[in-house]
Amino acid sequence: MENQVILNAKQVELTISRLCHQLIENHGDFSESILIGLQPRGINVVTRLKARLEEILGKEVKCGNLDITFYRDDFRRREKPIIPSTTNIDFSIENKKIVLVDDVLFTGRTIRSGMDALLAFGRPQQVELLTMIDRRFKRHLPIQADYVGKTVDTMVSERVSVEWKETEGKDRVLLFNQEDNG
Amino acid sequence: MDNLSVEHLIGIRDLTKADIELIFKTADQFKDVINRPIKKVPSLRDVTIANLFFENSTRTRLSFELAEKRLSADVVNFSASSSSVSKGETLVDTVNNILSMKVDMVVMRHPNPGAAKFLSDRIDAKVVNAGDGTHEHPTQALLDAFTIREKLGTLEGKKVVIVGDILHSRVALSNILCLQKLGAEVMVCGPTTLIPNHIDKLGVKVSHNLRHALEWCDVANMLRIQLERQDIKYFPSLREYSMLFGLNKEILDSLSKEIVVMHPGPINRGVEITSDVADSKQAVILQQVENGVAIRMAVIYLLAGKIERQ
Numbered sequence: 001m002e003n004q005v006i007l008n009a010k011q012v013e014l015t016i017s018r019l020c021h022q023l024i025e026n027h028g029d030f031s032e033s034i035l036i037g038l039q040p041r042g043i044n045v046v047t048r049l050k051a052r053l054e055e056i057l058g059k060e061v062k063c064g065n066l067d068i069t070f071y072r073d074d075f076r077r078r079e080k081p082i083i084p085s086t087t088n089i090d091f092s093i094e095n096k097k098i099v100l101v102d103d104v105l106f107t108g109r110t111i112r113s114g115m116d117a118l119l120a121f122g123r124p125q126q127v128e129l130l131t132m133i134d135r136r137f138k139r140h141l142p143i144q145a146d147y148v149g150k151t152v153d154t155m156v157s158e159r160v161s162v163e164w165k166e167t168e169g170k171d172r173v174l175l176f177n178q179e180d181n182g
Numbered sequence: 183m184d185n186l187s188v189e190h191l192i193g194i195r196d197l198t199k200a201d202i203e204l205i206f207k208t209a210d211q212f213k214d215v216i217n218r219p220i221k222k223v224p225s226l227r228d229v230t231i232a233n234l235f236f237e238n239s240t241r242t243r244l245s246f247e248l249a250e251k252r253l254s255a256d257v258v259n260f261s262a263s264s265s266s267v268s269k270g271e272t273l274v275d276t277v278n279n280i281l282s283m284k285v286d287m288v289v290m291r292h293p294n295p296g297a298a299k300f301l302s303d304r305i306d307a308k309v310v311n312a313g314d315g316t317h318e319h320p321t322q323a324l325l326d327a328f329t330i331r332e333k334l335g336t337l338e339g340k341k342v343v344i345v346g347d348i349l350h351s352r353v354a355l356s357n358i359l360c361l362q363k364l365g366a367e368v369m370v371c372g373p374t375t376l377i378p379n380h381i382d383k384l385g386v387k388v389s390h391n392l393r394h395a396l397e398w399c400d401v402a403n404m405l406r407i408q409l410e411r412q413d414i415k416y417f418p419s420l421r422e423y424s425m426l427f428g429l430n431k432e433i434l435d436s437l438s439k440e441i442v443v444m445h446p447g448p449i450n451r452g453v454e455i456t457s458d459v460a461d462s463k464q465a466v467i468l469q470q471v472e473n474g475v476a477i478r479m480a481v482i483y484l485l486a487g488k489i490e491r492q
Contacts, residue, residue, distance in 0.1 A: 070215065070223035070253075075487065083184045083204070084211040120220035 006133070006152055006160070007173040015149040019130060020052045022147050023099065026128075030061045033097040035130075038114050039067040039085035042102040044164045045132055049101065064089040066100075071113040087117075094122040099147075103162040105131035108143035132162050133173060186484050190302040190309040193318035194359040202363060206328055208480035209473070216252060216475055226255040229486050232280050234290040235312070236262040236273075236297075241447050241471065242312050242322070246289050249478035255486075258285065273297065274304050281307055286489050287482065290314075295352075308485045316350050316411065322446050323356035325477040327364055329470050330401055333442050337364035343395040345371045345427060346405030346454055349378050350412065353405060353446045358384055371395035372427060375416040392427050396437055403444040404429055404454045420453055430456040434464065442466055 007015060027033040030053065037046035046063050053061045069084035100114050111129060118127065132149040138156065154160060154175065161174045186204065188196050215223055231250045235243055243259075250257045260280065271279075277288060287308040290298055295317035302309040313319040331337055342361050348354045348370045361368050362385060369387035370377055382388055389395040396402055407423065417423050429443065443455070443465040451457045459465060 067211065069211070070225045070483075072225075075225050084208065086211070087214055116224065120215075120218050120223070122219055 003174050003176040005172055006175050007150060009165075009171040012171040012173065015132070016048050016052050019147050019149060020049060020056060023049070023053065023130070024056065027097060027099070029057055029059065032095075032125075033099065034062045034064060034091070034093060035099050035101055036064045036066050036089065036118065038100060038102045038110060039065055039069075039087070041104070041162065042100075044167060045103050045130075045162075046101050047166070048164075049130075062091065064091070066114060066117055068110060068113040068117045071116040073109060073113065089121055092122060093118070093124045095125045097126045097128070098124045099128045099130050101130045103131065104133045104135060104160050105129070105143075105145050105148075106135045106138050106160075108139045108141040111143050112141050133160050135160060186488070189485075189488060190298070190311075191320050191481055191485065192298045192302060192309065192311050194320045194323050194356045194363070195318070197320075197360075197363070199363050202324065202327070202360065205324060205477065205480045205484065206331065208484060209324075209328055209476040212252075212479040212483070213473065213476040215479075216472075222252050222254060224254045225483060226250075226253040226486050229253075229287065229489065230256040230258070230285045231287045231289060231482070232258045232260060232285045232307075233312075234260045234277065234280070234288060234292075236290070236292045237313070239291055239312070241474070242291065242319075245471070245474040246310075246312060246321075246478050249475050249482060250289075252475070253479055253482060253486075255287075255482070258283075273301065277301060277305055281305055287486065289482075308489060310481060310485065313352055315352065316355075317352050318356045318359075319352040320356050320360075321474070321478055321481060322353050323360035324481070325470055325474045326353075326357055326403060326444060326446065327360050327366075328477055329444065329466055329473050330361075330366075330442065331364075332469070332473070333466060334400065337361060337366045340366045340401065341369070341399045342366050342401045342403060343369040343371050343389070343399040344403045344405060345392065345395065345429070347376045347407045347412075347416075348372055348381065348405070349376045349416075350408040351405050353403075357403060358386055362386075369395055369398060373417050373423065392429070393433060396429075396433060396441065399441055400439075401442040401444060402429065403446070405446065406448060406450055406454060424453045428452075428454055428456065429459050431458045431462070434459055434462070440464060444470060447471070 035046050037043040043065055050061050050063050065088040067085045067087040069082050128146040130147040131145045134148045134151045135154045136151050157178050163172050165171050186201050187198055289310045289312050291312040292314050295315035297314045298309055298311035344354050358368050371389045445467045
């Protein structure tokens with residue numbers, strides 16, 4: 001089966017813009033809000049959102065990276081230990097509105113770990129979730145996103161990949177069969 | 183490289199350079215964790231670790247225990263003085279009794295060289311050597327190298343001198359092996375009686391002159407004189423030792439460059455290092471202790487990933 005393009009470069013740009021406007025509706029000028037990207041793939045989404053938000057608002061938007069490796073629930077259920085990426089939250093999240101950002105929402109387990117990891121930094125006033133792609137009906141946990149780029153129906157054997165100009169050379173979202181991808 | 187090549191941490195000798203770099207990379211993240219408001223992660227919720235200390239220790243034991251607790255492991259402690267060892271039980275029997283209470287990992291300090299290896303060949307649990315006699319003390323070497331890397335950016339091409347009781351020191355052997363694997367040059371310095379014969383076979387330089395050694399190095403690691411392991415007199419008096427091999431502010435300030443001063447603890451102030459040096463800016467002794475927790479968290483985390491689930 002051919003890889004299916006869910007979003008092309010133009011659509012990715014439009015989606016990012018729309019998500020930014022939705023964020024502004026709820027968070028105003030972002031003076032009390034912070035975007036936090038989940039390592040590794042949420043970081044790219046945050047970079048784009050931040051750039052677009054700052055363009056619209058004309059001021060700096062606070063962002064951070066969160067690594068959730070040590071908070072996962074599948075440690076020792078895997079072949080190898082997972083090697084952590086960096087966490088970069090050098091500000092207080094106490095009483096702030098946090099938007100967790102990831103590229104694909106699938107089982108919800110990453111987000112569960114992400115919330116655990118986030119709470120180790122303090123007690124935010126509110127936590128929301130933004131995802132570029134929501135693979136609906138595939139959740140293992142009762143977790144839903146507040147902001148969704150695009151909702152897709154997929155099979156478990158399929159894989160969704162969000163690609164970026166900075167890392168893969170092209171902005172696009174692909175759907176492919178695991179078997180095709182070896 | 184995303185997994186250790188070893189099943190136990192017995193000594194630095196068994197580790198590859200990639201293993202050490204993996205431990206450092208993981209420790210970087212744990213160092214970040216222990217500086218958060220909540221210093222604990224839930225990774226090892228389902229792991230039980232026994233700390234078996236057949237020899238006295240404050241720092242290492244505390245450091246291991248904190249590392250284990252910050253990974254959310256369950257911890258049991260055991261010290262030889264208050265145990266059945268004094269009633270004549272063998273090491274394997276003692277440990278097997280503890281393991282039958284479902285312990286997944288053993289951290290052991292023992293006065294006999296090779297005790298950790300001996301144990302790892304005979305039991306199911308993962309073994310971390312926290313010092314076996316005069317053999318190795320791998321986590322100390324790792325945290326020393328980690329501290330140097332943090333301070334100087336890299337180990338590659340750096341010159342490290344280890345001063346003091348090399349003969350009785352497990353820290354010295356582990357340090358030599360670790361530093362060399364990471365590309366550093368090593369010199370040992372001390373009285374002839376405390377430098378083992380043929381140590382140059384390990385590829386280290388030997389000096390009996392402290393000033394000469396300090397002028398050569400970027401980092402000086404000052405070891406304690408291990409009086410408890412010395413069954414005969416190796417030098418006339420502590421006073422003479424400290425005059426010839428003790429690091430004081432006067433020598434330190436007269437050097438042509440600023441060197442990093444390390445000490446694995448416990449310090450005998452006024453013997454191998456004077457108080458003003460131990461408390462000076464060039465000393466990274468307390469950073470070593472802080473890094474010790476991060477390094478031990480990394481080692482335990484990586485080994486725990488290899489525990490087979492029932």
